[in-house]
Amino acid sequence: MIQAFHKTDRPSAPPKSAPSPTDTTLGQPLRCAACLAEVTSDQACVDGGGRFTNPAGVTYDVVCFSSAPGCYIQGDPIVDFSWFPGHAWCFALCGACHQHLGWYYQGPSKFFGLIRDRLVSPAADR
């Protein structure tokens, strides 16, 4: 006996709703202040962040970015002393010169918190 295999849940066409970043020209690149390698762009900025002080008493102005392709992440995620409750952090370093640029946070959301002073924007110089 041959039974036809009815498969009604066959995969449909791939989702075409993925946002295509065709308008990247609107974003200003943000560069590492130490080596001027491109780290991210102001388009990736998702939050103005804030001012935070670490346990050593050092205060940073931190801006949040959804992505930072110019950074690499170092170390294991650490939950202690997180400035963003529920998020563990790792160091985020410049991919070109290894300068410490900020932190990568992961938890309910994932984002980079980068130190404002360590990024330069060409537009900001004018």
Ligand SMILES: [Zn+2]
């Ligand atoms: Zn750099």
